[in-house]
Amino acid sequence: MAKTIERRDVVIVGGGPAGLAAAISAHEAGQTDILVLERDTQLGGILNQCIHNGFGLHTFKEELTGPEYAARYIERAAELGIEYRLGTMVIDISPERLVTAVSSADGITQVEAGAIVLAMGCRERPRGALATPGYRPAGVYSAGTAQRLVNIEGQMPGREVVILGSGDIGLIMARRMTLEGAHVACVAEIMPYSGGLKRNIVQCLDDFGIPLLLSHTVTRVEGRDRVEAVWIAEVDERMQPIAGTEVRYPCDTLMLSVGLLPENELSRDAGVQISPVTRGPVVDQSLQTSVRGVFACGNVLHVHDLVDYVSEEAAAAGANAARFVAQAQAETEADRGIPVVAEGGVRYTVPSFVSPQLMDDRLTVRFRVANVYRDHFVSVYLDDERIQHRKKRVMAPGEMESVVLRRADLLAREGLQRITVKLEEE
């Protein structure tokens, strides 16, 4: 490149809730040479279109809307004088932490980073990934796309709506569409339970008499140019449609809320190891990926349901990135630490490695469960010894869980080989 390569201590890829919290935390940890790269024309990420309330109960002890929650962080970043570039999309990250970005304003630019925080968020699973039979007409939208059309553009994607998938965005959009004058016929969910929060089922569906059809899926999309109807069938335990249960729902819109996928194409470019379960980077106690000096947080690491936890996690990643820069990258790569193993109903843990010597006094390990579990115990084992055993009334795949590891406990165990988080019936 003819242009000079900039050098910055901490480069943060993404200016959504994770990126902003990471930037603020890195600054508060003493690294002031921070650059946030954001591809959109404003900071705040997906929160800008999440205009409903319910954000920030943990962090601010009040109920904010998405834009308000984002504004708190944007204002704080501004107070700290954190530099950011909008309309700037990162197109490559090298394992040597050279970040290449493109923007209208500056064309291609390159920044050599002391540490990188990955905070690119996630994307929605599209219809194509479900291979739902039928035509491919206009009127099939992922819930997030519809949310943007309604909330940001002020446009109605349709009048008569069927929603597939009871993830929170789908539930939220059921209410949004209703309040903008559309009719939502039903929400179909292939699983026998909803992936959304109880609060959303009550306030977004029950309040408006919108039926939630559990163990149902869309088996066919009708309409060549624009959606004319969808067919919904009940499914069996193997999630296969049951013959004879198909019902035709005339509609002009099918909205999909069928899962979120961390967006890790850049991480892969950088050589970051990706977990097949979370589809996010494999990280250690400092949320550092398999590439030294590259940290990850928020939905790019694993999909969250509460932004408060994103902020909390991102703050840790930002502080650790700052610490990495301050220690002049003294840590050796050799030891990735003790593996944290997910077992018995625990799908994964973040982090998946812990170095007791390097961790804080307390470390939050977040995880998701594979099914709905009632009256089960969350247990933590250090090798074969159970050190935590906590009963939970209910756990569900839609809600993230966590345990806290104490440094002292881990250090007390000499020759510790593995830490196991699992669910037990008793």
Added chain:
Amino acid sequence: MYDVIIVGAGVSGCAIARELSRHDCSVCVVERDEDVCCGTSKANSAIVHAGFDAEPGSLMAQLNVEGNRLMYEWARELDVRCDQCGSLVVCVSEDDREGLEVLRRRGEANGVPDLRIIEREELLGMEPNISDEAVAALWAPTGGIVDPFGLTVAMAENAAANGVEFRFCAPVSDVRRADGCWQVVAGGQALQTRAVVNAAGVYSDDIHSLFVGALGDADVAPAACGHVVPTDGFSIIPRKGEYYLLDTTAGQHVRHTIFMLPTKMGKGVLVSPTVHGNLIVGPTATDVEDKESTDTTAEGLAEVATKSALTVKNVPLREVITTFAGLRAHQSAHDFVIGEVAGDTGLFDCAAIESPGLTSSPAIGRMLADMVAGYVGAPEKAEWDGTRTGIPSVSDLSFDEWDALCQRDPAFGNVICRCRRISEAQIVDAIHRVPGARSLDAIKRRTFATAGRCQGGFCTPKIMEILERELGMSPQEVTKRGPGSELVVGYNKDRIAAPAGDAEGGEA
């Protein structure tokens, strides 16, 4: 009065238009859809067939082999993505080995160069993911892959640059024959022409009948060229093919186009990389009634999944980003129907262009252009520019090259489709070309925006905004693929009653 009207702006119609534009004649392409490449041309395997399938001596065999050779030339002239990656017909049973020999001999009879039968070991070296059952394969180094949308668009643009007119949303509704000329009503407009080319894809039998029905007793003189189609016509059977398209993360799963040698158990499906770096798996072959039934079915998709495993191991179907179905214009004799309709009719059929129609299109274009130019007596132009430059694709460029484009036009720095990395400048370019994109899918065909792993989840609203801005449309006028496929239906609360009147609320 036009010299020639071409009915259908698919890959055949556009190839004919491009070749006719070499000649000094006025040409108009009428298309029922809103853009080029909206029928069979947009939903197929995107393969450049080597030419060993067709029966020696058939028109199909001749045009396939010639088309294969021309395709790589045209791709260079017209700046179209095309890759001579080679193809393999895989034999999965010792009992069927003889079938490979049959194919090789047939290919050689057709004039396909460099065919060779390779053994398992060599095959495994070329394709590490080949099935454990594979015993040998026919290697055809002239096989390849092409961008069918890019090819059709490029031929249309080149034709337009050389004077060919395009009319979209112009289905042919009425036809009259008077004084040795045709009067064609297309999209409500009455047009006159001396010659007509029927390149109407799955509707080519209907279009044939419509024109033949208008013929009078005067049109009985012998046809001007050697290829004659009887007036009583032919019947097109829409043959549905269903496909999976996998993410670029799976694009390297195979490196060549993998066909299965048909066995007693039937025909397999192909597994191939695409020029856009994806993996394509399909098609099925189901004869259907409805010429519009481009819907996928649970059975069809399941069949593709099962059959793909016969030749290739571990096709990562969890990486599927979309599924689609296309209709081939099959007719029972299984050969292309190309020629002048018997009599002095000025009516030329280009029909039953099923596989390998895409591969053959350059040769089809030449053949028909020669016939039609002869009929209308149009000499070649003294000057003709057969080259066309495509829309710059920033994702293919080095950082330096991309940066240089940004200096020229900052809109190259505004990435709209993040999955495929398509910039605003490319989308604007696609809109303002001739013929230009007027819908979301038209932009997809020209730039590949929305064709990535999120399938337009993030970029659809942004592209809608660009279409509104560049074409002065209202949001409700923006479509996915022409009238009837509007993307949004109104503004927020437009059906909510104002506070005073309670008649029409949104309550449940």
Added chain:
Amino acid sequence: MARETRELTCINCPLGCPLTVVLEDGEVISVTGNTCPRGESYGRKEVTNPTRIVTSSVPVDGSASERMVSVKTASDIPKDMIFDVVRALKDVRATAPVAIGDVVLADVCGTGVDIVATKGA
């Protein structure tokens, strides 16, 4: 005496207890099905005085960056007035500059609650 039974789902935690609330002459006489005190208070409030925050977005004029600005009721409004609030917002437009907290529509539907902007524009 008018006796009424209402079935609800508690929203306080993922447990989602099915609550049965019995009312007599509009007075709650029992809440059952809950597993914790939060369930009882939720049940009581939800049958006697259910309220909601309403969020929406309205067009904004004169903003270089935004077509719409998001809004909410500054505090809870009665649940049965959700659609009245939405109707009242039908023809409301904001004019830039708008800051978070700016009143876009005062005292919506006589509730005493303002509609305020939740985003700047």
